[in-house]
Amino acid sequence: xxxxxxxxxxxxxxxxGNPGKMLLTTLQTLLLPLVGLLLFLAVWNGVAxxxxxxxxxxxxxxxxxxxxxxxxxxxSAQREKAEAFYERQEQRNAARVAQDPTYEPxxxxxxxxxxxxxxxxxxxxxxMIGFLIASVIAVPVGIVxxxxxxxxxxxxxxxxxxxxxxxxxxxxxxxxxxxALYVSxxxxxxxxxxxxxxxxxxxxxWPTLINTAVGVSNIEKDLVNVxxxxxxxxxxxxxxxxxxxSIPMIFTGLRLSLGIGWMVLIAAEMLAQNPGLGKFVWDEFxxxxxxSLARIMVAVLTIGAIGFxxxxxxxxxxxxxSWDKNSVLR
Amino acid sequence: xxxxxPLRGLTHTAKTLASALVMSVTLTGVSASSLAADNNDxxxxxxxxxxxxxxxxxxxxxxxxxxxxxxxxxxxxxxEAQANWKVLLDRVIDGxxxxxxxxxxxxxGATIGFGTxxxxxxxxxxxxxxxxxxxxxxxxxQMKKNMPKEDGKPVHPVxxxxxxxxxxxxxxxxxxxxxxxxFPVSTHNYELRYWLAAGGIHPGYYAPHKGDTSGQIDAxxxxxxxxxxxxxxxxxxxxxxxxxxxEPWNQQAVFKGIGVPVITDYEIWKNNPEKVFGVSSEWAEKxxxxxxxxxxxxxxxxxxxxxxxxxxxxxxxxxxxKSTYVGADEAVLANSMTGxxxxxxxxxxxxxxxxxxxxxxxxxxxxxxxxxxLTQMRRWGQIPEAKPDSWYINMAKEVYRPDIxxxxxxxxxxxxxxxxxxxxxxxxxTGFKPPQKEFIDEVTYxxxxxxxxxxxxxxxxxxxxxx
Numbered sequence: 001x002x003x004x005x006x007x008x009x010x011x012x013x014x015x016x017g018n019p020g021k022m023l024l025t026t027l028q029t030l031l032l033p034l035v036g037l038l039l040f041l042a043v044w045n046g047v048a049x050x051x052x053x054x055x056x057x058x059x060x061x062x063x064x065x066x067x068x069x070x071x072x073x074x075x076s077a078q079r080e081k082a083e084a085f086y087e088r089q090e091q092r093n094a095a096r097v098a099q100d101p102t103y104e105p106x107x108x109x110x111x112x113x114x115x116x117x118x119x120x121x122x123x124x125x126x127x128m129i130g131f132l133i134a135s136v137i138a139v140p141v142g143i144v145x146x147x148x149x150x151x152x153x154x155x156x157x158x159x160x161x162x163x164x165x166x167x168x169x170x171x172x173x174x175x176x177x178x179x180a181l182y183v184s185x186x187x188x189x190x191x192x193x194x195x196x197x198x199x200x201x202x203x204x205x206w207p208t209l210i211n212t213a214v215g216v217s218n219i220e221k222d223l224v225n226v227x228x229x230x231x232x233x234x235x236x237x238x239x240x241x242x243x244x245x246s247i248p249m250i251f252t253g254l255r256l257s258l259g260i261g262w263m264v265l266i267a268a269e270m271l272a273q274n275p276g277l278g279k280f281v282w283d284e285f286x287x288x289x290x291x292s293l294a295r296i297m298v299a300v301l302t303i304g305a306i307g308f309x310x311x312x313x314x315x316x317x318x319x320x321x322s323w324d325k326n327s328v329l330r
Numbered sequence: 331x332x333x334x335x336p337l338r339g340l341t342h343t344a345k346t347l348a349s350a351l352v353m354s355v356t357l358t359g360v361s362a363s364s365l366a367a368d369n370n371d372x373x374x375x376x377x378x379x380x381x382x383x384x385x386x387x388x389x390x391x392x393x394x395x396x397x398x399x400x401x402x403x404x405x406x407x408x409x410e411a412q413a414n415w416k417v418l419l420d421r422v423i424d425g426x427x428x429x430x431x432x433x434x435x436x437x438x439g440a441t442i443g444f445g446t447x448x449x450x451x452x453x454x455x456x457x458x459x460x461x462x463x464x465x466x467x468x469x470x471x472q473m474k475k476n477m478p479k480e481d482g483k484p485v486h487p488v489x490x491x492x493x494x495x496x497x498x499x500x501x502x503x504x505x506x507x508x509x510x511x512x513f514p515v516s517t518h519n520y521e522l523r524y525w526l527a528a529g530g531i532h533p534g535y536y537a538p539h540k541g542d543t544s545g546q547i548d549a550x551x552x553x554x555x556x557x558x559x560x561x562x563x564x565x566x567x568x569x570x571x572x573x574x575x576x577e578p579w580n581q582q583a584v585f586k587g588i589g590v591p592v593i594t595d596y597e598i599w600k601n602n603p604e605k606v607f608g609v610s611s612e613w614a615e616k617x618x619x620x621x622x623x624x625x626x627x628x629x630x631x632x633x634x635x636x637x638x639x640x641x642x643x644x645x646x647x648x649x650x651x652k653s654t655y656v657g658a659d660e661a662v663l664a665n666s667m668t669g670x671x672x673x674x675x676x677x678x679x680x681x682x683x684x685x686x687x688x689x690x691x692x693x694x695x696x697x698x699x700x701x702x703x704l705t706q707m708r709r710w711g712q713i714p715e716a717k718p719d720s721w722y723i724n725m726a727k728e729v730y731r732p733d734i735x736x737x738x739x740x741x742x743x744x745x746x747x748x749x750x751x752x753x754x755x756x757x758x759x760t761g762f763k764p765p766q767k768e769f770i771d772e773v774t775y776x777x778x779x780x781x782x783x784x785x786x787x788x789x790x791x792x793x794x795x796x797x
Binding site: 089092106179286 | 372376377384395398401406407408410411412413417424426559560562563588651654656657658659
């Protein structure tokens with residue numbers, strides 16, 4: 001209680017512009033996380049040394065750093081291979097056209113195994129697409145549910161039924177449905193991508209939907225009354241009153257959804273062996289080499305860092321679109 | 331005019347040929363011979379994705395990729411590791427994968443409908459031997475007491491007879507004796523069962539017609555499925571007491587000091603066929619030229635692996651150790667790939683033919699190999715009722731396609747990349763190996779008489795027996 005009180009006063013002084021106190025706060029906000037981080041590294045280092053697995057010692061910060069560098073090296077080596085591949089392909093195509101003039105040469109993408117950084121990109125791309133699909137569905141449905149009590153009552157049982165289902169339980173169904181329905185000779189997206197993206201969508205739906213519905217239905221009565229008095233058209237009512245008022249709740253939902261989507265995607269990739277960071281982790285686990293654990297640890301930290309960055313991005317987006325710039329967001 | 335047209339045609343062809351020649355000479359980095367293939371058999375599909383499981387016997391795929399043999403055939407192949415054999419098979423069936431490194435029993439099992447039903451064919455056998463049976467340290471200590479020794483080392487091959495008292499002790503104490511294998515229709519399942527049964531330990535029956543696919547009816551040793559890379563961890567956790575798996579997962583147990591390999595499959599059945607390259611029959615019909623070219627590339631890879639008495643194996647080990655292929659430590663991989671096999675720690679013995687990729691016609695898809703797997707499926711109840719000899723032979727011919735192999739081999743011979751004597755004589759080859767005697771229990775196998783072969787076993791279904 002006293003702590004929070006002092007925190008409030010320090011913010012107050014900060015606003016008043018006391019330079020000494022300001023420096024102290026800046027130091028605190030910068031130093032304290034650093035202290036936490038260093039403490040974590042020290043504990044990690046100490047504990048890692050005392051854990052012996054059948055794949056050797058549990059990796060400490062030093063080994064993880066070495067593996068990070070190795071992964072970067074592997075990435076650049078693979079890029080060089082890719083260049084050589086394209087060069088060879090060009091020559092082959094030219095040779096074939098010379099031999100068979102009807103042939104239309106085509107440049108095929110590099111066939112080498114994806115590196116760690118390729119996998120990061122795949123995962124990010126997948127989660128964003130899955131999240132977008134879910135948001136496009138969940139926000140409008142949520143608004144309808146928030147505006148109309150009867151729509152909410154009709155949809156509520158479905159939400160309650162599907163919300164607690166682990167998206168991984170959907171995975172086999174999604175896989176089979178995608179492979180049955182998504183048939184084309186030259187698909188724009190690979191099946192594995194569609195499967196992963198839909199699994200992510202399925203779990204991103206619920207938090208956004210519920211939060212949007214709650215946000216919309218809890219708009220202040222005054223605002224609704226203003227709209228009535230001004231006799232706003234339904235569309236104007238929506239854009240001028242409903243959306244701005246419920247933006248904070250919608251974004252709370254979206255942030256929750258994105259966080260869950262990111263966690264689920266990694267698990268789904270591990271389970272379904274779809275390309276991405278999850279597959280990287282699984283493959284390394286299967287390799288069982290003496291470096292595997294350190295490489296997995298690199299992936300774990302990367303996953304965490306990306307999850308953190310995604311959340312911050314959503315937060316700054318929320319700040320941008322929110323009409324109340326003074327509300328405390330965290 | 332009429333006389334001119336063919337002449338003009340001829341000069342045109344000559345010009346094309348000449349320009350092709352000039353092109354292929356001027357282009358560096360592309361072997362000229364790779365362009366010698368006939369214009370008419372260009373691959374129908376050039377971008378392919380093949381699946382594999384992290385085992386050393388996926389080597390032909392990795393080598394064909396890394397050495398550019400696929401590209402020489404105009405194929406742009408992506409190789410992708412799969413989580414387990416079930417996932418791999420399902421993805422070949424639903425078309426996500428164009429083909430895959432498969433257990434020899436998988437195309438057969440799928441075609442006869444044990445498990446997922448789908449018509450899978452194979453035109454290329456990937457290797458001979460390469461598996462081992464490992465038991466945990468605790469079981470090994472107990473087995474060792476029963477074993478005859480020479481110079482302080484146990485006499486090989488180690489028979490399951492020495493395991494029998496251990497299993498009996500477990501049963502008397504009311505404990506289950508459990509072992510792992512990789513898939514119900516895997517080579518490992520049949521090899522483990524063969525070895526156990528040869529030592530008088532009943533490995534249990536399947537009864538798919540009653541819905542029982544656990545394979546543990548009447549079992550003295552309970553066998554269950556574990557994906558290969560998880561075998562050592564599962565045994566370490568005590569969930570299983572031993573397992574039968576491909577490399578490097580037996581050597582891994584030695585390195586980690588958690589178990590002891592007791593026998594290799596070479597000693598259970600000398601030069602047994604092991605993995606195959608499987609594709610769906612639908613795919614093969616749609617892309618016949620592509621299929622032949624894939625087989626060509628893989629034959630070249632297999633030749634490379636066995637060349638000059640395994641001279642390329644150390645390089646192969648380096649490639650396989652990459653984390654995108656097998657990914658295990660080089661030392662572990664080298665242990666089995668370079669002609670030795672470490673049993674008990676320090677007990678390293680020469681097994682030059684532990685991994686065979688090309689010699690002894692290892693890549694040719696023999697009907698008799700397919701029929702051996704079918705007899706074992708019948709023996710353990712996966713085929714629940716009696717089938718006539720003709721059924722076995724027809725099934726083998728539906729799944730194993732030496733005709734495609736022969737087309738690929740002949741193309742390689744024509745291009746000068748292989749010699750005719752490297753292959754069976756395609757004019758006279760029947761697809762049936764002469765009767766083979768080199769089994770651990772010395773029972774002779776003749777592929778032309780599968781039912782008579784089944785009669786020779788003490789443990790196992792035969793004749794009209796239905797569970």
